[in-house]
Structures are given as C-alpha cells and as structure tokens.
Amino acid sequence: MAYANLRKRAWCRCRHALAKGITFLGAALLCAQSSFAFAQASPIPNIFKPASTPADAIHRLSLFVLTITGLIFVIVGGLLIYAVVKFRRRGEEDGPEPAPVYGSNQMELAWTVVPCLIVLVLFLATARVIYSVQEAVPPATAVQVTAIGHQFWWEFRYPELGVVTANELHIPVSNPQNPTPTFIKLLSADTDHSFWVPQLAGKIDLIPNRNNSMWLDPHATGVYIGQCAQYCGTQHALMLLRVYVDSPEDFARWVAAQKQPAVANDAVAKGRRIFEQTACINCHAVSGTAANGVFGPDLTHLMSRYTIASGAAKNTHDNLKLWIHSPDSLKPGSLMPAMNLNAQDLDDLTTYLETLR
Amino acid sequence: MSTESIALTGVREPSRAFGDWLTSWITTVDHKRLGILYIVFALLFLVLGGIEATIIRIQLIAPLNTFVSPRTFNRMFTMHGTTMIFFAAMPILFGFANYFVPLMIGARDMAFPRLNALSFWLTAFGGFLLYFSFVGANGLYGAGGAPDVGWFAYAPLTSKAFSLGHSTDFWTLSLMVSGFGSIGTAVNIVATIVSMRCPGMTFGKMPLFAWLNLVVFGMVLVVVSPLTAAQLMLCVDRFLGGHFFDTQAGGSAVLWMHFFWFFGHPEVYILVIPAFAFMSEIVPVFSRKPIFGYPIMVGATVAIGFVSMTVWAHHMFTVGMSAYGNSFFVITTMIVGIPTGIKIFNWLGTMWGGKIIFKTPMLFCIAFLFQFLVAGLTGIMLGAAPFDWQLAGSYFLVAHFHYVIVGAILFALFGAFYYWFPKMSGRMYNETLGKVHFWLFVLGFHLTFDFMHIPGLLGMPRRIYTYEPGRGWEVWNLIVTIGAVVQGIAILIFVSNLLYSMFKGKLAGNDPWDAWTLEWSVASPPPEYNFLTIPEVRSRRPLWDIKHPEDPDWKYE
Numbered sequence: 001m002a003y004a005n006l007r008k009r010a011w012c013r014c015r016h017a018l019a020k021g022i023t024f025l026g027a028a029l030l031c032a033q034s035s036f037a038f039a040q041a042s043p044i045p046n047i048f049k050p051a052s053t054p055a056d057a058i059h060r061l062s063l064f065v066l067t068i069t070g071l072i073f074v075i076v077g078g079l080l081i082y083a084v085v086k087f088r089r090r091g092e093e094d095g096p097e098p099a100p101v102y103g104s105n106q107m108e109l110a111w112t113v114v115p116c117l118i119v120l121v122l123f124l125a126t127a128r129v130i131y132s133v134q135e136a137v138p139p140a141t142a143v144q145v146t147a148i149g150h151q152f153w154w155e156f157r158y159p160e161l162g163v164v165t166a167n168e169l170h171i172p173v174s175n176p177q178n179p180t181p182t183f184i185k186l187l188s189a190d191t192d193h194s195f196w197v198p199q200l201a202g203k204i205d206l207i208p209n210r211n212n213s214m215w216l217d218p219h220a221t222g223v224y225i226g227q228c229a230q231y232c233g234t235q236h237a238l239m240l241l242r243v244y245v246d247s248p249e250d251f252a253r254w255v256a257a258q259k260q261p262a263v264a265n266d267a268v269a270k271g272r273r274i275f276e277q278t279a280c281i282n283c284h285a286v287s288g289t290a291a292n293g294v295f296g297p298d299l300t301h302l303m304s305r306y307t308i309a310s311g312a313a314k315n316t317h318d319n320l321k322l323w324i325h326s327p328d329s330l331k332p333g334s335l336m337p338a339m340n341l342n343a344q345d346l347d348d349l350t351t352y353l354e355t356l357r
Numbered sequence: 358m359s360t361e362s363i364a365l366t367g368v369r370e371p372s373r374a375f376g377d378w379l380t381s382w383i384t385t386v387d388h389k390r391l392g393i394l395y396i397v398f399a400l401l402f403l404v405l406g407g408i409e410a411t412i413i414r415i416q417l418i419a420p421l422n423t424f425v426s427p428r429t430f431n432r433m434f435t436m437h438g439t440t441m442i443f444f445a446a447m448p449i450l451f452g453f454a455n456y457f458v459p460l461m462i463g464a465r466d467m468a469f470p471r472l473n474a475l476s477f478w479l480t481a482f483g484g485f486l487l488y489f490s491f492v493g494a495n496g497l498y499g500a501g502g503a504p505d506v507g508w509f510a511y512a513p514l515t516s517k518a519f520s521l522g523h524s525t526d527f528w529t530l531s532l533m534v535s536g537f538g539s540i541g542t543a544v545n546i547v548a549t550i551v552s553m554r555c556p557g558m559t560f561g562k563m564p565l566f567a568w569l570n571l572v573v574f575g576m577v578l579v580v581v582s583p584l585t586a587a588q589l590m591l592c593v594d595r596f597l598g599g600h601f602f603d604t605q606a607g608g609s610a611v612l613w614m615h616f617f618w619f620f621g622h623p624e625v626y627i628l629v630i631p632a633f634a635f636m637s638e639i640v641p642v643f644s645r646k647p648i649f650g651y652p653i654m655v656g657a658t659v660a661i662g663f664v665s666m667t668v669w670a671h672h673m674f675t676v677g678m679s680a681y682g683n684s685f686f687v688i689t690t691m692i693v694g695i696p697t698g699i700k701i702f703n704w705l706g707t708m709w710g711g712k713i714i715f716k717t718p719m720l721f722c723i724a725f726l727f728q729f730l731v732a733g734l735t736g737i738m739l740g741a742a743p744f745d746w747q748l749a750g751s752y753f754l755v756a757h758f759h760y761v762i763v764g765a766i767l768f769a770l771f772g773a774f775y776y777w778f779p780k781m782s783g784r785m786y787n788e789t790l791g792k793v794h795f796w797l798f799v800l801g802f803h804l805t806f807d808f809m810h811i812p813g814l815l816g817m818p819r820r821i822y823t824y825e826p827g828r829g830w831e832v833w834n835l836i837v838t839i840g841a842v843v844q845g846i847a848i849l850i851f852v853s854n855l856l857y858s859m860f861k862g863k864l865a866g867n868d869p870w871d872a873w874t875l876e877w878s879v880a881s882p883p884p885e886y887n888f889l890t891i892p893e894v895r896s897r898r899p900l901w902d903i904k905h906p907e908d909p910d911w912k913y914e
Contacts, residue, residue: 044829045816047747058743065741069734076701076730083705084723087644089712098711102913103650103703111702112695119691122741127684129743134680186677191514192610194675194750198816202746205676207611208513208604212677225828229750229818230675231507233514234427237821333427 045198045225051245052200053174053181053217054133061129068122133202136181136215143171143182149193149206149228151335152235153297153310163258164285166297167310168242172251174217180248181217191233197226197243205230218245227311234333240311254304261288262300263355271352274345279337286356296336302356309334321350386470387885388455391477393781395452398481402444405488407848409437411841418838420826430822431505436487438508439528442624443535444484446766450631451480451542453773454570456781458546460876460883461564463555463892468548476541483535490527504528507820509621510591512602512613517595526595529588536585543577546570555875557894562914564874564897565648568655569634572662576623576630579666584620587613611676618669626665629729629761630658632769633700636722639776640704642872643719644711647898647910650703657696657703664693674745683742690740697733701726716870717791721772724799728764732757735810753813759806771798771851778855779869783881784862790854797847804840808833873898 050059138144147169148155154167171182186195188206195214196203204214218224228239246254275281276290283296291299302308305315312331313319322329325346327336341349385391412433416424425433455473459466467473490503504524506514515525550571554563591613593599600606602613641648648654667689674683704726713719735757739745748754771794778786812830824830868877875892876883877900896902896910 046829047814047816055747058747061741062738062744062747065738065744069737073730073734076705077727079705080723080726080730083708084713087708087711087713089645089714095712097645100647100910100913101649101706101710102647103653103706107702107706108650108653108699112699115695115698119688119695122737123684123688123691126687126741126743130680130683130687133743133746134683191519192511194818196750196816196818198747202743203675203749204746207676209607209609210611210677226816227818227821231431231511231514231820233519234431234505236431237427237823 047198050199051218051220051222051224053219054136054201054215055199057129057132058202061125064125065122068118072118138181138183138215139179141178141180142215143180144185145169145171145182146185146187147195147206149186149188149190149195149232150295151190151233152228152239152331154195154239154241155189155297158255161255161259163255164298165258165301166305167240167307168244168305170244170246170251170254171216171218172248173221173245174219176219179217181215183215184213186212186214192230193228193232193239194230195226195241196229197224197241199224200226200243203229216243218243221245221247221250235331238310238312238331238334240307242307242311257304257357258301260301262286263357264288265355268348268352268355271348271350274341274349275352278339278341280339280349283336299353299356302353304357309336317350317354320353321346324349324353384474386466386474388459388467388470388473389781389883389885389887391473392452392454392456394477395448395455395480398477398484399445399447399449399452402440402484403449406437406440406445407845409433409440411845413437414838414841416822417824417834419835420824420828420831422823425822427822428502428505431507431820432503434820435504435507435510435528439487439504439532440484441762442508442628443532444480444487446628446762447539448480448484449770450573450628451539453635453770453777454546454574454631455542457777457876458549458567458570459553460879460887461874462550462553462558462567463875463888463894464549464553465887465891467545468553469545472541472545476538476545479538479541480535483531483533483538486534487527487531490524490531493523493527509617510613511617512591512608512610513604515591515595515613516603516605516608518603518605526592529591529595533585533588533592536581536588539577539581540585543574543581546574547578555888555891555894561652562894562897565637565651565654566634566874569630569637569658572658573627573630573634576627576662576665580620580623580627583616587616587620590616611673614673614676615669618672619666622669622672623665625758625761626661628766630661632725632766633658635769635773635776636704636725638872638874639718639722639772640707642776642870643714643716643722644708645714646707646711647873647901648703649706649709651897653699654703657699660696661693664689664696668693671740671742671745672749674742675749687740687742691737694733694737694740701730701733716775717786717788717795718772718776720792720795721768721775724795725765725768725772728760728768728802732760732765735760748813750818751813752817752819753810755819756806756809756813759809764802764806768798768802771795774851774855776870777876778858779865780876780881780883782859782862783865784858784860785865785869786858786862787854790850790857794847794850794854797850798844801840801843801845801847804843805837806840808836808840868900871904873901875899878903 048059050056144158144160146157146159156165156169172180174180186204186206188208190208193206194203195206200216200218201214204212206212222245224243224245226241226243228236232239281291281293283293285292285294285298285300287300307313308315308320308323309331313323319330324339326338327334382390382394412425413430416422416430502524504527506520506525506528510528513519550567590599590601594601594603600608602608602610604610637648637654668686670678670682670686671690739748739754739757775786775791812833815829817824817830865881867879867881878892879887892899896914898910902909902911
C-alpha cells in the first residue's frame, strides 16, 4: 500500500466529503454516506442499521431512549430559552430588584416525582433488553465459535467443525424459521480487547483469565465491518474485523474448504522450504506441515482471506510481499518481525504462500 | 482596610529582590496565594494538555494520516487524559476552593495552612514527575517516552510484560503522589468548613459554594484513597513481583477496573460539583434573585455525592457482568440523574422572574445549563446498558464526556474566572474581549463536540491513531479538528484578556457585581488576613442584609 498516494487520495475524498457534508449537514446527520473507497463496497458500520437479532433489540431500545431524551431536551431547552429571553434585563436602568423567591415545595415535588417516573420507565425498558440479550439460550442448531484476541489480530476457532482461521469470521445467515445463531466465546491471549461489529451486536470485551460470551443472529448475508474497541496496545487501530455472513450453502462450502489440509504443491517446494526453515513456523501454523506455531494467524488457507494483517491491507501479491519484507510499513508496531530475506527468497516464499488456498 | 501589606499576584514591589519575591511564593501558607498557585499550575498543565489534544486532532484530520507515529499518538492521548483530569481540572477547582471557601465562610485562613502548602506542592510534584517521563522513562530496555497505557491504564497493559521501561512507573507514581496531595486538601477543606465558619453562619446559612465543596471534598476523601491504594498495588506488581493485576500469573484485569472506576466515576462529580458551586453563586447574582430552593439544592448535592459512589460499573457494561449486575448499575446510574435534574430546574427557577444581566460570567453559565442538559441526556443513553454496548468506547462516548468536562465544567470555570477575576486581581477584565471569547468558544465547542458524536454512531472506536477512508468518518473528523482550532483561538483571547487586564484593567473596587456573599465585603484583592474583624451573619446573603436594611433576608429565611 503506497502510503503517500493513499493519503493524497484520502485528502481529495475528504474535501469532496466536506463539500457534500456542508450541503446535507442537517438532514444527513446520522446516515452520511461517504464514498466507498477501501476494499470492496462494504457497509458503514452504522449502529442504526442493525442486521442481527441482538443489534435489533438494542436498536429498538435506542430509539425509545432517544425519543424520551429528545422530549426532555425540547421541554427543558425550551424553558431555558424562554427564561433567558423573557427575563432578560431591558436597558441599563437599575430599577427595583426583582421580587426575591426562595423556593416552592410544590415545584420541587413536581420536578422530583416526574423524573422518578421517567427513570422507572427507562429502567424497565432497559432491563428487559438486558435480559433478552444476555440470557438467550443457544439452540441446538447454533454455531459455536471461540474468538481469541491477540495483539493485534483475531483468532477464530470452530471447535465443533474443526476449523481455525483468523481476522475474518464466517458465519451462516440465520432465518427465523430455522435459526442458526452464532454463539461466540471470547478469550484473550494477552491484553484486553473488545469485539465490536456494530450492525451485528453490541461490543463485549475479551479479557485475559475471563470467559465472556456473546451471540450474533444475522438475517441478511453480506460483509460486516468492525474492529477492536478496547485499547490493546500500539496497533489497536489496525485490529480490524470482518464478519462474512454466508448463505447456509456458502457457509457449508467454506467449512469444507477450511477443513482440507494445506495444498501441497511441488512447484513451490522452494518457498515452502524457506517458510519451514526460517522463524516463520515459530508463530504460524500450516496444517499438514512442520509449521505449528500459535502466536500468529493460522496460514493453512491464507488465500481464502480478503485481507492480511488483521484488515490492515488487501490480500494481494504486492501487499503480501511487502508485509513479509517490512511489516512496519503496513502496520507499524505489529508484533510480526521483518525476516530480512533476499529478493529471491522473498519471491519464492510469497509464491508459496499464494498457493495456500 | 488596607491593601498595602500584601503582594499583588505577579507584581513585585520594587524594594524587594526577586529572590525574596520568589521565596515568599514558595514558602507561602496563605490560602489565597496557594489558591493562585494551584490555578497557575493548572493553567500551565491545561496548555500542555491542549497541545496534546491538538496533536491528536491533527493526526485524525484525514484518514491514513502520518503526522505522528502510532506510539506517539498513544502517548498523546494517555498524557492528554491524565494531564487534564489530574493536573488541570482537579487543581484548578481545588484552587478556587482554596481561595474562596475561607473568604465565603468568614475565616482568616484554612484550618491547617501548612498542610495546605504541603498538599499543593505534592500535587505540583506529581505533575512534574509525570512530565519528566518524556526524558526519564527510557529505562533499561530503551522502551521509553511518556506513558502509553491510556488514562485509565487498564491491566494487564500496565504489567511488566506489556509495558517495558519506566513510563508506566512514572504514571503510577505521579498519580500516587498527587493523590496524597488531594487527600490532604480534602481533609483541610472539610475541617475548615466544619470548624471555621464565622458567628451566625450555621450549616443552613452557608453559601452553596461552601456546601458543595464540603460534599466534593468529602467525596475526595472516600474515593481518592482507593485509587491511591490501587497505584500502590500496581507498584508492588511492577517492582516487587506482585500479581494483583498481572494476568499472566493469575492476576485480575477486572479488579483494576473496579478500583479505577470506583474512583473514576465519583471523580466526574468531584469535577462537576465545583462547577455547580460556581453556577450557584453566579446565576443568582446575575439574575438579581436569591438561589431558588436552597435546602433542596443542598439535599440534591448530598444525594449526588452518595449515589455517585454506587454507579461506577456503568463504565464496565461491556466486560461481561451478569444481567443482574448490569441492571443494578443501570438503575443507580439513572437515579443519579434525578438530583442532577433537580439542580438544573432550581437554576432555571432562580432565573425565572429575575432580571438577567448578560455579562460574560452569566453567558458562560447559560451555555453551561444548555450543554450540561445535553451531556446529561447522552449520559442517560450511555446508562441504558444495551445502548452502551454500542456506544461504549466509541467516539460517541468521547463526545459525551467532553460535553461534561468542556461543555459544562470548563464553561462554568470560565464563568468563575470572569466573575472572581476582579476580586483576585483587583481589576476588571475587558468585557468586549470576554464576549468575543465566549462566542468563539461556543462556536468551536459545538463544531468539535457536537459532530464528534456522529463517527461514534458509525462505529469509530476511540484511541485509534488512524482509520481507513470509506468508513464514513472523514468529514466528521475534519469538522471536529476545525472546531478544535477555533477553541484554541478563543483560549488565546481569554489568556490575553487576563494578562492585559491584570495590569491595565479598570480598578474593580470591593464589589463590582453588587453581590451578596462575604468575599465581596473585603478589598480586592483581599488582605492577607481577609477580615479585619470577623464578620457576623444572619442570613445566606449577608451583604444583601447590609445593603437593604429595610428588607433583610433573615426575616424570611
């Protein structure tokens, strides 16, 4: 990824967006659509466009809370403006001081009791959603996933399906007649992280020495974007998340492909040897080979992923090469070391990795 | 009453050597001078924190910007948060309390003047220690520079495994040292208010300013102590191989969160109740009416003090508490909104039927009311736990708490600056410049913090040093940064107004606002001993009684 070039383009886009923003400022406040640029057209993770049962429940509650707080804002704000306009001192004249009023018990009672009632209503509505989301029981058809947060990438394990992947979660779409929600166990290998894909569910943290859980129940296929939402270290910013909601058939096909061992292709034996003889295998695993490291993402099906470096760059030949050659140029501060390979080895290694479909 | 015997702030008497002047400030135990030292110290750190904020905003002005490295960015937001909370907001509010609590209750100084000096210097030392980390934290591993663990320094990021070098040590030690300073001030102010009120000033006749500070410093005693203890535990972890928060050895990350937020949430009220105190003095004077519902205001503040200590885990709705635990903290969080709402209504009641004078202090107070209302309402959104699962840790949250800290607390502070500047310096500020400052700051504030809510709703988390284009965040971040620049210009106008007026302003006289509390009965600036004779009061507005002997307050209260 050529930084300077991208920056320039980003600036142009920014100016363009500003012009648009000024035009639509009032109306477009919450549904601003800026130009899609990075990767494929993926939705802006707007919390007001939910696509999953728990996100729906939160969305309905949020509209309710917004209505009540909006009413309070209009009433109290209106009173404030009225008071400021009506009771302003006119002219510089001294005149008599206004009548001193020390208080009124009736008024105090009124503006204590009414807020109490509002709080009661808000609390009951909130508690109902808390219980509906947190106490949900997984049906037998649920997909179980274990998500493990690492500095600065995501590990996803499907214990029942025998699949291990990274950074891009695949889950089946769930229809109400035959729900196949995904229940995720959240663990951390190092510091605190937080799993947040706004359109699918609220965020829950991944904390070392703690078992957390959440669930997704998407009702539309597509790619949903999110990212780590708890500061976890230097590269917290580029710990991105992509959730692919697949049709049941696509999901079955994806699982079947992921369960295959790595492609063994003699044409790239040289690159494979480089991979297995350098420090790569200390951290990365490729099933069916000597590589079984666990500190970095499993690379068995690397090429099935759309991005590398936890979403920091598209998974292209050039990016892959750049990532191996100099991780800091894509993701400064990531824990992947530069391998200092010569040009030939780098090419061979990249070619090998590109066979891992 | 003579003013000759005291040294004006920053004004050196020609006969004295510079060294004497400096010594007199360093060794002073006068509550007014210490108050000014607190304020000057805090303003210095406010500027430092502002510079850090500017760097953050420049970095985020456009996607994939490379103005600073990720590490530098992480240091900037850590230092910005730590500086603003512990070394700008707290000391500045402590400074006002130091200066005005004894004056308002008719005392000649604090209960423990030397403890007062010790507390200030501990706080100051803490601040300097924190900033020394920029040069001193290199440590054995060469992993130096300022702390980069975030201002709430969640474990295990602070453990030896993830934070090499000494930057985290500087962070924790500086907060521990300044924590002792805060506790000392708290003891002092509580003791002063309880035992040094002038004759006639019962608890029911104390100015609200004193009442609210009594609550604030009572809270400081209760909640800063656990924070200081937690810092000590972190030191044990880092220096002595303890495992309180070291998750790799079975420690608990969540334990730190509880310790921190048990301090951290009441801290919001420790900062905002002094702002309420300013409001409760300024709004009546510029509405020309006594405060509406005095006993209810006191009761509501005490209620806030207690309830605010039961809400801390609403910062932890996303850490996986049980549904029962989450529901508990939802109800307490919403309950704390009730007394807060009562206070807003009482200020409105004070303005209702008054003759509102739009001098600069009152303008800031009116803006406070509006912005605090908005901040309270977004707080209710964040308090509804499921909504918080979306909003927590996002830019919506960042916008919310800046609405509280800037939109409410800083606005009230500016009001207080303009209101009491004549008393502290003896001179009037320039009203036109004050109004320019107000309107520019309002503009900048709303550009920055209104629009900052939106990227949060679109999924932008806090503490990211960059973001990719196409996520719908660009335009909002650009507007936010422009607003920050406007705020910066407004602050420059404020500072130049103060500096200019300190030397060239019109003489203020004792009582430029025709106000009613005791500090306005003495010279401006007040003499070292405050009161030649200790005053006696019969009502909450002693100066009203003197000015209106035909219609004194004590007949009605």
